[in-house]
Amino acid sequence: MAVIHDDIGRRRFLSQAVMGFGLLFGLGTLALRFIQFLVPSPGPKRVGAVLIGAESRVPMGEAVSLDLSGHKILVLRTDEGVVAFSRRCTDLGCLVSWNKEREQFLCPCHQGVFDKTGRNIAGPPPRPLDRFEVVKRGEHLYVSIQSV
Amino acid sequence: MASEVSQAQVEGDQPVGQSKSWIDYIQKDLPEHLDWWPYTLGAIPLTLFGLLVITGLLLTFYYVPSPDKAYESIEQITNEVYLGWFVRGVHKFSVDLMILFLLFHVIRVFLTRAYQAAGELKWITGSVVLLVTFAMGFTGYSLVYDNVSYWGMTVVTSMLGNLPLVGTPLLYLLRGGEEVSGGTLLRLYDLHTKLLPVLLGGLVLGHVIVVRLVGFVDVPGSRSFHPFYPEHTMLMGAVAVGLLVLIVDLVMIFPPVLGPPANPQEVASDVSPPWYFSAPYMWITLLPGPVALWSLLGAAGLFVLYPFVDRILVQRGWPMAIINAVVGAAVVGVVVVLMILDTRM
Known part of the structure; x- marks a missing residue:
């Protein structure tokens, strides 16, 4: 069976893109939570x-x-x-x-x-x-x- | 022209294919125009920053960032602690002189248009250094917690709270609640002694590295050279010693004073901020709120991005050397008039 090499680049790109976005999303969520920690919420009126x-x-x-x-x-x-x-x-x-x-x-x-x-x-x-x-x-x- | 000559000279000293040792870095040749004082104004704020870090560290050993104790601890530093008044005085005058010389440095760079191609990053890092230094000035005088500090905190945080979208969260972030309180003091203390110094130190280091990598501004006719070490280092050392003598004298003649303590029930009779905020303070007094706020923010943005504005205008054939001279003179004039108005009111 012939090994098809022509989509290795695309596959690698897609996998890295997914991991990259995942990482950014995770870090972004964490950063958002940290900011929320610093901003106190107004008390009930x-x-x-x-x-x-x-x-x-x-x-x-x-x-x-x-x-x-x-x-x-x-x-x-x-x-x-x-x-x-x-x-x-x-x-x-x-x-x-x-x-x-x-x-x-x-x-x-x-x-x-x-x-x-x-x-x-x-x-x-x-x-x-x-x-x-x-x-x-x-x-x-x-x-x-x-x-x- | 000058850059080609300097390139040739630097490379001429260097055997091809051999890596540079640290000796080559400290003995780098500097163009002769660096002997003329307006081109060395950046080293003065750098020296003062070092002095501020040292005196600031000393002050944190006595300062207590709580509303009940803050004013008391400053009073203790000023009147009881051995040489406390001196350390506080040096810290205070170093800030004043650092901002003054940063402004002189900015004016020199602006007038000589040293931010042109390849120098943009020098300007951007430097301009952010100036803005962060202002933030240090504001957070610093808030910590004194006298009445001017208290109402200064109230006014500045309210101003930021007027920004659309980010305003309200930013207000809560800085105040630690709806009102200026003990939480606010603690937050400003954290900013002044932790976050901002680290940021400023990094920016200053970045600015120096960028200047070292990009190189000094080309001045036509500046051809001969002197090495960074020992000649230029000795000169900088002499200037630093001179500055120290000046600061010591100033502290002796004008020892630091302390206004009446913070009173949340009564606005201080004179709420004028330190001289470096005098002009923006009069600006927000004279103009309606949104106009004042947006013009200040716009001016700050324009200031940081000025190299690119310059480039666009040059492409349209504007004579930027003349325009910069006029704009520089106008801004300095307006600032001086606003400062005089502040002393009159």
């Missing part, structure tokens, strides 16, 4: 209302700074009522402060400015400040937050 005290504790025209389980918020009381904003600047995550004279929220990092409704009016911030819902039950104020 729970929504809850947190008691922040009586409305009278917040002076008119001023903002009280609070840290509710990692959420840094400012509770602002104006003629229109009480509102709660996240202090996290929507630009790059610095903390805004309330300026009573200018009636604006200011971010010191890159000079972002928000008005008293949280709207971004100057500087780099791309969107308004995040708002938290404020619920009034009797004299007491509650802020709805997502807690981790």
Whole structure:
């Protein structure tokens, strides 16, 4: 029986290609798992209302700074009522402060400015400040937050 | 012309068919233009990198990468440990000078277009060295964990988090969670003391090997030669000693200081980063977020791939020598203006 040699090259190529892709696939999967190990997954979110005290504790025209389980918020009381904003600047995550004279929220990092409704009016911030819902039950104020 | 002469000379010294010994490598002839200081600026950052590795290793013996202890341990290094302030000062000034001389080196290579054919790999390895050095600068000053460090970490990681697709995983990867925390400090510490130094060391070694293999840039008229050892080595040694004297003086005159500790509840009154990030910091302050981010990333990409941009433009008949001079002057001008603006604000 004649030995056919003309497909040795092809056979070798195919076998090496299969092994090569297999190896790459295996190493790639391993690398992906290693990256997944390094990237922590976000914890489950729970929504809850947190008691922040009586409305009278917040002076008119001023903002009280609070840290509710990692959420840094400012509770602002104006003629229109009480509102709660996240202090996290929507630009790059610095903390805004309330300026009573200018009636604006200011971010010191890159000079972002928000008005008293949280709207971004100057500087780099791309969107308004995040708002938290404020619920009034009797004299007491509650802020709805997502807690981790 | 010069390369032909150098080829002929090197081969002329070498009996045909005999393999080179290490003596031939260290006594390799260097073209005479390497006697002129702008062509030797690369050796200065190399020397400083060595100094940074040594002082960095010393600092790791006292530094504690946890949010409760980090600032305290830096305070201990600066005020209590024998010569701690000196070691920290040398580490700090070495970074400043390394980045400064890397920038001078880049400017020289850019203006003389030394990245042209056969030199592309020199440019690419070198430009990545610069970018990794910036990453070392950022991770390094984050470890101090004073208030500027803390808000610097917040801002830089937020910026990377704004990237499409990879942004959010990258943010979690760097922060070790949703917020800047103790995990973030540990991750930046690992990057600064393990992953990035190994990467930078490899890149620097690669850059030196590539320069050695590809050869120095041809300068018309540069014909005579002097050997790498002992003449050029002695010169480099003299420059290294001079640098050491300069750094020691600087540390004596400006001993390292420490800002107020990190306060996650209150942004630092002045969040200006070190001088080498001053220009990009003003850039992101003045321009809207996506524009600033993409222009910085685009500039970094263009910077790394510049030899190929140059080649394409040359084929279209652009006078690249003049263009490089104009672009170089414009970039340096913009950076200086942004830095001045930062000091004014």
